Amino acid sequence: MSREFSFELLGENGAARRGVVHTARGDIRTPAFMPVGTLGTVKAMYLDQVRDAGADIILGNTYHLMLRPGAERVARLGGLHEFIRWPHPILTDSGGFQVMSLSGLRTMSEKGVTFQSHIDGSRHEMTPERSIEIQGLLGSDIQMQLDECVALPADPDAIRRAMELSVRWAERCKTAFGNQPSRAMFGIVQGGDDARLRETSAKALTALDLKGYAIGGLAVGEPQDVMLAVLDATCPLLPGDKPRYLMGVGTPQDILRSVARGIDMFDCVMPTRSGRHGLAFTRRGRVNLKNARHAEDLRPLDEESDCPAARDYSRAYLHHLVRSGEALGGMLLSWNNVAYYQQLMQGIREAIEAENFPEFSARTESEWERGDL
Numbered sequence: 001m002s003r004e005f006s007f008e009l010l011g012e013n014g015a016a017r018r019g020v021v022h023t024a025r026g027d028i029r030t031p032a033f034m035p036v037g038t039l040g041t042v043k044a045m046y047l048d049q050v051r052d053a054g055a056d057i058i059l060g061n062t063y064h065l066m067l068r069p070g071a072e073r074v075a076r077l078g079g080l081h082e083f084i085r086w087p088h089p090i091l092t093d094s095g096g097f098q099v100m101s102l103s104g105l106r107t108m109s110e111k112g113v114t115f116q117s118h119i120d121g122s123r124h125e126m127t128p129e130r131s132i133e134i135q136g137l138l139g140s141d142i143q144m145q146l147d148e149c150v151a152l153p154a155d156p157d158a159i160r161r162a163m164e165l166s167v168r169w170a171e172r173c174k175t176a177f178g179n180q181p182s183r184a185m186f187g188i189v190q191g192g193d194d195a196r197l198r199e200t201s202a203k204a205l206t207a208l209d210l211k212g213y214a215i216g217g218l219a220v221g222e223p224q225d226v227m228l229a230v231l232d233a234t235c236p237l238l239p240g241d242k243p244r245y246l247m248g249v250g251t252p253q254d255i256l257r258s259v260a261r262g263i264d265m266f267d268c269v270m271p272t273r274s275g276r277h278g279l280a281f282t283r284r285g286r287v288n289l290k291n292a293r294h295a296e297d298l299r300p301l302d303e304e305s306d307c308p309a310a311r312d313y314s315r316a317y318l319h320h321l322v323r324s325g326e327a328l329g330g331m332l333l334s335w336n337n338v339a340y341y342q343q344l345m346q347g348i349r350e351a352i353e354a355e356n357f358p359e360f361s362a363r364t365e366s367e368w369e370r371g372d373l
């Protein structure tokens, strides 16, 4: 646990960056995609599969884990890594976003947010200090500041107030986090779709000299071109020697276009959630296994993949499993999708190294367009 957290920039191709985040629990190759393990499980997958698919880090959620099984309990059980048997890096989200999207009645104040559990209606208080305390009890390697994220479109005044509050909460989180060389606390840029508010946020957070910077408040209802314009306005203002994490994004296309603008880390429920709903991501685009056209299709999703879920099972069988509501359908498709996302990230990393990322990106997008194999 003694190795210091650091970020090493290995290469650049335009604004796209190839790097490594060094943590006490191992290296994270960037650009990285972090499968979401909200409740200490990447849903419907064994963590060995997640690892073998190529994931260096997974994400956990403060909000969910504090409610069940409880942060103090996880700490007594040896910490989250030990509890879930994942010895590699874990990033935890702070809870701010999940309180907004999941909890019942909530009240925001300067101090923090009080909310009602979506599980049993019990009342809880989340302050910046408590969020960092919980993330420490979990043993998270990369901890996120508590922030306020507003869904778009939103009133400009509400966007500004949430951004300013988030900056003040970043300062309190930094103080609460203190000096922990082997771990990191990231700030979160807010500011909605307003480039000037994003600039204010990015500058204020940069002045705090944090170990990494996330961009929050995107993929919350705005069109993709708005999100990309915010990245164009924000990435150049963030320090080049710190990792940049775009929270809750996204589709494979969002990822390619965001890497092109200088994003290093991503997380999203899309590969696992879509998998449980019968949707497969492949080199040739998305395949909806619910569709009757697959009922007698003996081809696998991708015979060239090294993921068994993509290579060894017929579309007909996957269709049958999904139609029958069998658990194995969601398991195989989640596995396929997490493996596809990791293959995409590996391709992105290699292309940046070879300095042909724009060509790789264009080729990858046009392969999706071509459709079925």
Ligand code: PRF
Pocket: 093, 094, 095, 096, 097, 098, 144, 145, 147, 148, 149, 188, 215, 216, 217, 218, 219, 220, 247, 248, 249
């Ligand atoms: N803040 C936090 N977590 C998040 C977001 C945010 O803005 C988003 C927005 N896409 C996803 N997850 N703390």
